[in-house]
Amino acid sequence: MAKKSNTDREQEPLCILAIESSCDETGVALIEDGRAIHANVVASQASVHAQYGGVVPEVASRRQLEAIVPVLETAFAEAGVGWGAVNAIAATYGPGLAGSLLVGLTAGKTLALARGLPFLGVNHLEAHIYANWLRTGESEQADPEVPLLALVVSGAHSELVYIAEHGHYELMGQTRDDAAGEAFDKVARLLGLGYPGGPAIQLAAEQRDTTRPNPYTLPRAWLPGTWDFSFSGLKTATGNLLAKASASGEKIAIADVADAFQDAVVDALATKTVRAAEARGVREVLLAGGVAANLALRERLKADLDARGITLRYPPLAYCTDNAAMIGAAAYFHLRRGERDGYDLEVRPNLQLPFAASRA
Amino acid sequence: ALDTSTNTASIALVREDRLVAELTWDVGQRHSAELLQRLDWLLETASAQPSDLTEIAVATGPGSFNGVRVALTVAKSLCFALGARLSAISTLDVAAWGYASVNDPVWALLDAGRGEVYAAAYPSPKTDAATWTPVNGYLVLTPQELAQRIEGQALFCGEWRTETQAALNEALGDRARFAPQLSTRRAVWLAELAVARLRDGRVENPATIEPLYLRKPAITISKKAGIPLQDPHQPSIQAEATASQEQPAGSEDAPHALRR
Numbered sequence: 001m002a003k004k005s006n007t008d009r010e011q012e013p014l015c016i017l018a019i020e021s022s023c024d025e026t027g028v029a030l031i032e033d034g035r036a037i038h039a040n041v042v043a044s045q046a047s048v049h050a051q052y053g054g055v056v057p058e059v060a061s062r063r064q065l066e067a068i069v070p071v072l073e074t075a076f077a078e079a080g081v082g083w084g085a086v087n088a089i090a091a092t093y094g095p096g097l098a099g100s101l102l103v104g105l106t107a108g109k110t111l112a113l114a115r116g117l118p119f120l121g122v123n124h125l126e127a128h129i130y131a132n133w134l135r136t137g138e139s140e141q142a143d144p145e146v147p148l149l150a151l152v153v154s155g156a157h158s159e160l161v162y163i164a165e166h167g168h169y170e171l172m173g174q175t176r177d178d179a180a181g182e183a184f185d186k187v188a189r190l191l192g193l194g195y196p197g198g199p200a201i202q203l204a205a206e207q208r209d210t211t212r213p214n215p216y217t218l219p220r221a222w223l224p225g226t227w228d229f230s231f232s233g234l235k236t237a238t239g240n241l242l243a244k245a246s247a248s249g250e251k252i253a254i255a256d257v258a259d260a261f262q263d264a265v266v267d268a269l270a271t272k273t274v275r276a277a278e279a280r281g282v283r284e285v286l287l288a289g290g291v292a293a294n295l296a297l298r299e300r301l302k303a304d305l306d307a308r309g310i311t312l313r314y315p316p317l318a319y320c321t322d323n324a325a326m327i328g329a330a331a332y333f334h335l336r337r338g339e340r341d342g343y344d345l346e347v348r349p350n351l352q353l354p355f356a357a358s359r360a
Numbered sequence: 361a362l363d364t365s366t367n368t369a370s371i372a373l374v375r376e377d378r379l380v381a382e383l384t385w386d387v388g389q390r391h392s393a394e395l396l397q398r399l400d401w402l403l404e405t406a407s408a409q410p411s412d413l414t415e416i417a418v419a420t421g422p423g424s425f426n427g428v429r430v431a432l433t434v435a436k437s438l439c440f441a442l443g444a445r446l447s448a449i450s451t452l453d454v455a456a457w458g459y460a461s462v463n464d465p466v467w468a469l470l471d472a473g474r475g476e477v478y479a480a481a482y483p484s485p486k487t488d489a490a491t492w493t494p495v496n497g498y499l500v501l502t503p504q505e506l507a508q509r510i511e512g513q514a515l516f517c518g519e520w521r522t523e524t525q526a527a528l529n530e531a532l533g534d535r536a537r538f539a540p541q542l543s544t545r546r547a548v549w550l551a552e553l554a555v556a557r558l559r560d561g562r563v564e565n566p567a568t569i570e571p572l573y574l575r576k577p578a579i580t581i582s583k584k585a586g587i588p589l590q591d592p593h594q595p596s597i598q599a600e601a602t603a604s605q606e607q608p609a610g611s612e613d614a615p616h617a618l619r620r
């Protein structure tokens with residue numbers, strides 16, 4: 001059982017059946033007190049969508065419907081428990097693809113109705129942040145402590161969020177064009193590295209001949225005076241570099257370009273995050289979202305923050321990409337506050353974090 | 361019995377061959393929000409508990425992809441949570457069953473968008489509920505193509521656009537008759553078919569039951585989760601806003617990878 005903080009001492013344990021279906025992964029998890037993982041099952045469709053170079057919404061929702069019951073069955077089997085162990089149900093209600101969200105949310109509401117359990121809809125972005133509360137290691141690990149700064153980076157998001165306390169978010173900065181993960185996907189395509197782009201570019205960059213300096217440097221858009229990001233210029237610059245090389249017949253090492261691109265993205269994200277952490281005086285920074293799986297970003301941020309006495313936290317790889325365990329973690333804090341949603345909750349494909357006004 | 365295949369939704373509660381309660385309403389696109397709310401209300405009205413549900417019947421389409429998926433998700437989840445037995449029946453079978461006593465051949469129609477209809481013809485003389493199936497399978501075609509398949513009289517039931525009725529009238533003249541649009545589908549009809557099939561031991565597996573889509577998915581790349589491609593081999597790629605315009609696609613048969 002998870003180690004408890006002061007807020008939930010003297011309370012019965014709360015075991016949540018959590019469902020995630022916002023895009024092309026179907027996830028079901030059983031999470032106790034927002035931290036202990038009794039089961040976490042993910043059915044991925046990545047191989048299906050790879051042939052299209054991106055996620056096809058109608059294909060994704062068909063696969064969600066096919067996967068939902070087998071994934072539920074596997075999660076209960078993995079936890080080795082029955083319905084008696086479940087105290088509440090949670091499911092993602094946005095943001096994401098409407099047809100995909102619909103399957104997980106409808107399943108969650110139905111299971112709650114059928115078993116007479118409380119139900120809560122979860123914001124997928126908030127859940128990525130709360131993946132940092134999951135106890136994933138062998139050793140006892142302390143909860144992150146507010147105030148915190150979170151960098152949420154995924155295929156759809158690049159946001160710097162200041163968290164004064166649980167559930168209170170302030171959007172400090174965000175991307176003005178492409179999300180970081182989107183930039184990885186687009187450039188991977190330019191380089192012929194396939195989909196999804198993040199892991200493909202990281203792998204290519206790792207294979208660079210490091211006995212010599214990288215001949216290429218790609219531009220960073222600093223957008224001074226803001227905490228915002230921009231990656232579309234970088235994508236264009238990468239395309240121009242490749243076009244020029246092919247016009248002049250210059251032989252280009254893809255690994256060099258992948259490394260230069262990754263370095264530019266990581267530099268922009270890390271530099272602003274570190275400065276924002278110092279500006280707000282936080283002691284911990286949380287890295288969240290699919291791009292948090294990028295090793296170069298993790299290493300750079302860790303080194304820069306360590307040097308300033310600030311702790312960097314990020315979930316293990318499997319909890320950075322979409323999963324239901326993080327849905328159970330985020331749901332826990334809402335359910336403990338007595339929050340519930342009705343059966344009329346609808347999917348919200350464009351849902352954002354509930355931001356308070358930014359201090360800029 | 362659950363049917364949210366189109367903008368018209370219907371649910372019914374049947375106990376031992378007797379109707380306890382039924383609700384048919386204009387659900388629009390709010391399938392998920394309204395189905396569960398009203399299912400809850402229906403159970404409460406009938407003083408029933410969810411655990412009283414020992415058999416679930418669901419309409420599998422064709423129809424609105426998302427609408428059909430909502431009813432199937434609810435049916436699958438109820439069976440998973442309660443251990444209920446599942447019966448799954450095509451929405452066209454349900455629409456036609458209400459007119460099973462008519463002497464003319466009955467055609468069930470549902471609007472398929474893009475100038476086409478989903479259609480199925482049912483036998484005359486009638487078979488019984490347990491064997492109620494279309495004579496030539498489930499079709500998706502234009503009203504003109506449909507008219508060419510019809511010899512003699514036909515009674516059309518279900519849901520269609522005024523253009524569809526006009527086209528069928530023009531092609532078939534007096535041979536076409538149309539059932540009133542106010543009695544399109546009722547969940548008790550679905551329940552009747554399901555009771556007969558379950559009595560015959562025809563039980564579906566909630567883990568594997570799939571909608572009757574009749575169309576391949578539209579190949580559109582999500583802006584939210586991927587990249588809009590400029591791939592010369594895939595000229596049909598569009599923005600996500602057009603995803604409801606179904607387009608034929610290549611095969612998508614790669615298996616799921618279950619991982620932890």
Ligand SMILES: [Zn+2]
Pocket residue numbers: 124128154289290321322
């Ligand atoms: Zn995500």
